[in-house]
Structure formats: C-alpha cells, structure tokens
Amino acid sequence: IPRDKLNRQGGAIALSHPLAASGARITAHLLHTLRAEGKRYGLGSACIGGGQGIALIVEAIN
Template sequence: ILASEESVKQHGLKPLVRLLAWSVVGVDPSVMGIGPVPAIQNLLKATGLKLDDIDLVEINEAFAAQTLACAKELGLDQSKLNANGGAIAMGHPVGASGARITAHLAHELRRRGLKRGIGSACIGGGQGIALLVETV
C-alpha cells in the first residue's frame, strides 16, 4: 500500500494516492479518544488547508461516541465521515486499522472522483495520528 517514488517508477506501478503530509500528537490519556482532533488540526495548519478543502475523512471508531465527539469538535460535515462505515461496521483488526483506513480512503476517493482525504485514529495512551492523501 506504500511505495517510494523511486519504486513506483522502477516497477511501473500506478499509485492510487500520494501521501502529502501527516501529524502525530499526544493528548491527556483520560481523553485519548479525542486524539484525532488535534492531529487533524495540526495537519491542516501545516498544509494551509481547511476542512472544507477535504473531500472525505476516515476516523477510526474505537467506539461510536469517540468518533462522534471528534466530528463534533472539528465541525465536520457528517456526509464526509467514514463513507462506507467505520470499524463498528467493518471490524477493528488489531494492528491493521491504519492500513484499512488508508486503503478504504484511497479507493473511495478514486471511486467517487474526489481529490483529498484525511485518515485518522486515536491511539491508546493518549495519542492521535492523521494523514493527508491526494488522488493522482
């Protein structure tokens, strides 16, 4: 799911998306589920983009209220969130959430003919992570 530009050229691969930026943050462990919020905010600040510039957002569902709290805090348009359902609908395989989120985001952006997406997750212990991809 990930290759360097050199490998793409060397092996004649056709990428689905390009990784533009990422952000990793720490939050108080007592509110670990909110980690995607500052991670996404940092990502947007670093790239000069606004949430309105983003077509789809995938936020891991550690549990339903956690994802809803993140969406509310961000002011996220619900129609952009977890386009085909999140971990509650699809499963939450240990160690595979990042790959699942990224793959679903890449394929859904392409399927819909959209440009940019953010994938994000809270991480136990008080972390949040986010990445920004763009279709190529």
C-alpha cells in the same frame, strides 16, 4: 463540517477492527473511496492507546 462528509463508509465497528492492520485498512479504504467517488483529497484518522492519535491526508494524482 457537514455530516455527509464525515465517516462516509462507516467506522471500525461497521468494518471490523483488525488491531495489527488498522492503519493499512484505513489507508486502503480511503484510497479506494477517493478513486470510486472521483475525489481529490481524503483524510483518515485513528486513535492510539494512551490518548494519542494520528492523521493522514492524501491527494489523488490523475
């Protein structure tokens, strides 16, 4: 995967890490970036304590 397609807007350290609202922050930021850049698909992911993780794929509908 080309590096310019990964972590386009910075991560939790660059944007802060609101523990209770991480999922909402990731989703809102992903949707905002899709609209701002005119992209169709986006992928957001997060780690969860205990070695788990979660991912979200969204599609912009015009």
